[in-house]
Amino acid sequence: MAETVLDVEALSVTLDTPSGPLAAVHHVSFALERGQSLGIVGESGSGKSMTALALMNLLPRSATRQATRLRLLDHDLTALPDRRFAQDLAGQRIGMIFQEPMTSLNPVYTIGRQLTEGVVRTGQMDAAAARRRALEMMARVGLPDPATRFDQYPHQFSGGQRQRVMIAMALMAEPDVIIADEPTTALDVTVQAQILRLMADLQRDLGMAMILITHDLGVVAQTVDRVAVMYAGEFVETGQVAQVLGAPRHPYTAALLHAAPEPDGARHRLAAIPGQIRPVYGQRSACVFENRCAHATPDCRAGHPGLRAAAPGHAYRCVLPPQPRPAAVQPQPTGQPRDVGSAPPVISLTGVSRVFASRATPFHRPHSLRAVDRVDLDVLPGETFALVGESGSGKSTLARMLLGLDTPSEGEIRIDGQPVSALQGVDRARRIQPVFQDPYSSLNPRRRIGEIIAQPMALHGLGSAAERSQAVEEVMARVGLPEAFRHNYPNQLSGGQRQRVAIARALILRPEILVCDEPTSALDVSVQAQILNLLADLKAEIGLTLFLITHDIGVVHQIADRVAVMQAGRIVERGPAARVLHSPAEAYTRTLLAAVPSIARALATGAQERGQPDGH
Amino acid sequence: MLKYILQRVALALAVAVVLSFVTFLLLNFATDPAYAIAGEDAEPEVVEQIRKTYGFDRPVLVRYAEWAGGVLRGDFGESYYWNKPVAELVADRAPVTLLLAVMSLSVTVVIALPLGIVAALNPNSALDRMALGIAVSAQAVPNFWLGLIMIILFAVQWRLLPVSGDATLMHFVLPSIVLGASSVPAVMRLTRTGMLDVMESDYIRTARAKGFRGAALVRRHALRNALLPVISVLAVQLGAKFSGSVITETIFAINGLGRLALESILGSDIPTVQILIFLFAIVFVAMNLLADILNAALDPRLRIA
Ligand SMILES: Nc1ncnc2c1ncn2[C@@H]1O[C@H](COP(=O)(O)OP(=O)(O)O)[C@@H](O)[C@H]1O
Ligand code: SF4
Numbered sequence: 001m002a003e004t005v006l007d008v009e010a011l012s013v014t015l016d017t018p019s020g021p022l023a024a025v026h027h028v029s030f031a032l033e034r035g036q037s038l039g040i041v042g043e044s045g046s047g048k049s050m051t052a053l054a055l056m057n058l059l060p061r062s063a064t065r066q067a068t069r070l071r072l073l074d075h076d077l078t079a080l081p082d083r084r085f086a087q088d089l090a091g092q093r094i095g096m097i098f099q100e101p102m103t104s105l106n107p108v109y110t111i112g113r114q115l116t117e118g119v120v121r122t123g124q125m126d127a128a129a130a131r132r133r134a135l136e137m138m139a140r141v142g143l144p145d146p147a148t149r150f151d152q153y154p155h156q157f158s159g160g161q162r163q164r165v166m167i168a169m170a171l172m173a174e175p176d177v178i179i180a181d182e183p184t185t186a187l188d189v190t191v192q193a194q195i196l197r198l199m200a201d202l203q204r205d206l207g208m209a210m211i212l213i214t215h216d217l218g219v220v221a222q223t224v225d226r227v228a229v230m231y232a233g234e235f236v237e238t239g240q241v242a243q244v245l246g247a248p249r250h251p252y253t254a255a256l257l258h259a260a261p262e263p264d265g266a267r268h269r270l271a272a273i274p275g276q277i278r279p280v281y282g283q284r285s286a287c288v289f290e291n292r293c294a295h296a297t298p299d300c301r302a303g304h305p306g307l308r309a310a311a312p313g314h315a316y317r318c319v320l321p322p323q324p325r326p327a328a329v330q331p332q333p334t335g336q337p338r339d340v341g342s343a344p345p346v347i348s349l350t351g352v353s354r355v356f357a358s359r360a361t362p363f364h365r366p367h368s369l370r371a372v373d374r375v376d377l378d379v380l381p382g383e384t385f386a387l388v389g390e391s392g393s394g395k396s397t398l399a400r401m402l403l404g405l406d407t408p409s410e411g412e413i414r415i416d417g418q419p420v421s422a423l424q425g426v427d428r429a430r431r432i433q434p435v436f437q438d439p440y441s442s443l444n445p446r447r448r449i450g451e452i453i454a455q456p457m458a459l460h461g462l463g464s465a466a467e468r469s470q471a472v473e474e475v476m477a478r479v480g481l482p483e484a485f486r487h488n489y490p491n492q493l494s495g496g497q498r499q500r501v502a503i504a505r506a507l508i509l510r511p512e513i514l515v516c517d518e519p520t521s522a523l524d525v526s527v528q529a530q531i532l533n534l535l536a537d538l539k540a541e542i543g544l545t546l547f548l549i550t551h552d553i554g555v556v557h558q559i560a561d562r563v564a565v566m567q568a569g570r571i572v573e574r575g576p577a578a579r580v581l582h583s584p585a586e587a588y589t590r591t592l593l594a595a596v597p598s599i600a601r602a603l604a605t606g607a608q609e610r611g612q613p614d615g616h
Numbered sequence: 617m618l619k620y621i622l623q624r625v626a627l628a629l630a631v632a633v634v635l636s637f638v639t640f641l642l643l644n645f646a647t648d649p650a651y652a653i654a655g656e657d658a659e660p661e662v663v664e665q666i667r668k669t670y671g672f673d674r675p676v677l678v679r680y681a682e683w684a685g686g687v688l689r690g691d692f693g694e695s696y697y698w699n700k701p702v703a704e705l706v707a708d709r710a711p712v713t714l715l716l717a718v719m720s721l722s723v724t725v726v727i728a729l730p731l732g733i734v735a736a737l738n739p740n741s742a743l744d745r746m747a748l749g750i751a752v753s754a755q756a757v758p759n760f761w762l763g764l765i766m767i768i769l770f771a772v773q774w775r776l777l778p779v780s781g782d783a784t785l786m787h788f789v790l791p792s793i794v795l796g797a798s799s800v801p802a803v804m805r806l807t808r809t810g811m812l813d814v815m816e817s818d819y820i821r822t823a824r825a826k827g828f829r830g831a832a833l834v835r836r837h838a839l840r841n842a843l844l845p846v847i848s849v850l851a852v853q854l855g856a857k858f859s860g861s862v863i864t865e866t867i868f869a870i871n872g873l874g875r876l877a878l879e880s881i882l883g884s885d886i887p888t889v890q891i892l893i894f895l896f897a898i899v900f901v902a903m904n905l906l907a908d909i910l911n912a913a914l915d916p917r918l919r920i921a
């Protein structure tokens with residue numbers, strides 16, 4: 001039996017909030033042996049970060065930590081003053097990598113200084129030795145030309161490179177435990193794949209214990225040995241990856257798996273989880289998932305369910321016996337089949353380019369950048385056309401031009417046969433409407449939901465007050481928003497509800513085309529499923545044409561008819577979604593597809609690839 | 617970097633030229649220089665005579681060009697009031713004001729920065745509230761009132777410091793405190809908010825994860841970031857000390873540029889006032905330039921492409 005490096009029993013974190021004590025983490029227990037990795041998955045707000053911060057002594061001032069046992073190596077963290085923890089353990093025995101690579105490095109100091117200061121501070125190395133070690137680690141994490149980059153500043157690195165720097169920094173002192181909180185969430189899939197592989201390699205080579213926190217089941221499936229599913233502050237299911245993801249026993253785990261679009265599987269309607277996570281204040285007297293659970297019975301409200309064993313090493317917190325929990329599979333509605341051959345395209349791009357000339361500033365020479373490069377594209381009425389590519393490939397610039405928010409430098413965009421430039425005001429608004437990525441920033445926080453949805457009508461002076469009110473009511477029903485929300489403000493709604501509001505606003509003028517720029521990337525899987533289902537329904541019911549921009553292959557697989565792959569401003573491959581996803585012709589498309597974490601693939605190859613020496 | 621500095625210098629010069637022109641116009645339209653020399657109740661013929669001799673009847677543009685040419689050659693003109701070259705007047709008085717400005721800025725820095733930092737590190741604590749209280753009351757107290765109170769207490773009552781004059785360094789203590797105190801609220805608040813923001817930032821969390829705490833955390837990771845915006849404000853405040861010296865120097869009977877300005881205004885001494893306003897403007901512009909350069913030196917994001 002390997003040495004236990006981290007031993008946690010009944011860890012709780014309570015936050016002092018205006019509405020009372022919030023149990024952000026509740027009775028979390030686990031132990032990690034040297035060389036072992038644990039994944040913590042759950043939707044946002046489930047308490048994953050609080051768990052990590054509690055282990056790192058980084059909790060906010062308003063939080064209190066309790067645990068019956070909290071041991072790191074032979075140190076009892078419950079009794080150790082923070083000064084001593086900072087002095088002897090932080091960064092040395094336990095290190096952390098954060099989600100936001102763009103802001104987690106100090107902008108005014110060099111990478112070299114930030115890499116070396118930790119080991120120099122504690123006297124583990126002198127400056128020269130620390131520099132040598134930093135150069136070594138930089139090379140190890142795949143940063144080119146370490147000697148030069150050592151003296152550069154964070155803004156001179158890309159997001160992926162900064163995350164490599166963060167990893168190198170966390171590894172400088174060869175910690176026994178490393179915690180990574182959503183280390184790849186802010187990165188492109190191809191970069192994510194590289195970073196995850198790097199972390200898995202390093203963890204194995206250096207024999208560290210690792211905690212990987214993520215909301216992405218695919219990511220845990222391919223990177224860790226064991227997984228804990230977190231919900232409302234508690235671990236609701238724990239076990240080997242193959243056990244938890246392959247034979248889920250808790251209804252929440254099963255529901256999460258059913259809600260995630262699986263790019264390798266057959267297309268079916270996603271089983272969305274209704275409702276949203278409910279924060280728990282004070283005592284837990286019922287199952288925390290009870291308000292969303294499809295299997296809930298009065299028993300579930302009678303008391304807080306204890307952990308039960310499903311198999312050796314596999315436990316779940318639910319009153320139900322250990323049985324499989326299949327989802328009800330429904331076919332995705334497709335609407336009436338369309339005569340694709342004869343219909344003229346609703347959107348047609350010919351030789352469209354957008355060149356950005358940066359102006360000369362004190363620090364930059366002027367240069368020009370082809371964000372969109374000679375793109376030809378036709379979108380047919382009633383189809384869902386997906387444009388995929390990594391960040392910076394030109395997707396959003398193209399969308400802006402479609403919406404008339406930007407003008408092509410060359411080429412022409414036609415909608416319904418008319419040049420976009422000739423379509424003004426109501427004419428354009430009635431044909432094409434946007435839905436943006438972030439439902440938190442795209443809605444005016446000071447307007448009521450009803451006003452927000454009616455805004456396009458008000459903007460173009462359409463309809464009387466009564467007609468607008470009628471239209472709002474109809475469109476809210478269409479997108480599945482309760483009528484009562486009319487008088488609420490955006491901050492009273494959840495992320496998924498806000499995105500419904502954004503869609504309702506886009507639909508109120510009955511446009512033919514919806515341009516959705518990453519419509520679900522700010523949402524949790526369970527909510528993403530609701531929105532994708534809604535889009536599929538709208539397409540089937542009212543024959544909407546969807547122009548979908550995304551970096552998420554799962555989303556494409558779920559609802560797209562045709563797909564175009566964009567790289568550096570150009571369309572490198574296009575075709576029917578099924579064909580492009582299953583037999584891609586271009587190398588770039590293949591790279592993109594291979595980078596997408598797939599649970600099925602990971603489970604199939606996982607066990608032998610991860611190589612578990614003592615078969616725990 | 618060099619190109620950046622040159623550009624900023626050019627811009628600063630342009631601002632200074634425009635400012636000097638505007639003050640020239642204002643002074644020449646708001647007051648009649650001929651009357652100023654002749655005196656309030658002079659005969660119209662005498663005034664007319666003076667206007668001719670001094671050339672005040674010529675177009676204002678021509679006179680501005682002459683004046684500007686003079687300034688470039690180091691000829692600041694003649695004071696009607698003091699009957700001396702303005703250059704001589706300024707050279708006599710400038711060192712005193714410079715000393716006062718630098719000392720009062722030091723007072724500001726010494727009080728405002730530590731207070732702001734400590735307040736930010738202990739938000740909503742008694743210390744924080746006290747610092748905020750000091751800032752608010754300091755803002756409410758007029759400068760001259762604080763000056764008079766300090767004179768009464770320290771000079772008259774306790775006889776610790778001289779009442780007025782500029783003979784020794786001790787004479788500058790009270791006026792520096794009075795002048796310096798006026799900038800404390802603004803600088804302290806800015807330091808506090810800057811520091812609060814920085815302490816909440818992700819890179820401070822990273823540093824904490826590496827085991828930095830307390831003073832080392834602040835010194836090695838927070839200070840430079842928090843002070844970047846403060847530097848610009850300090851530069852503006854230093855400029856403001858020059859114009860602020862008008863009142864303080866008068867209260868404490870210090871023979872500096874501020875007092876010279878007041879006396880020249882009262883004496884309608886247009887050439888001196890013109891030069892002084894121009895000088896104050898130049899100081900202001902130069903301080904802003906200095907702040908920009910300092911910022912660029914401390915913040916690599918501004919430095920390199
Ligand atoms: N600084 C804070 N103050 C109060 N509540 C917070 C704070 N940070 C997080 N929370 C709350 O704590 C709970 C757990 O949050 P978190 O650990 O960040 O979740 P996750 O990382 O799983 O998204 C949530 O209910 C969240 O709203
Ligand atoms: S205890 Fe009841 S409500 Fe909770 S997950 Fe199990 S079945 Fe669902």
Ligand SMILES: [Mg+2]
Nearest residue numbers: 048049181182
């Ligand atoms: Mg989190």
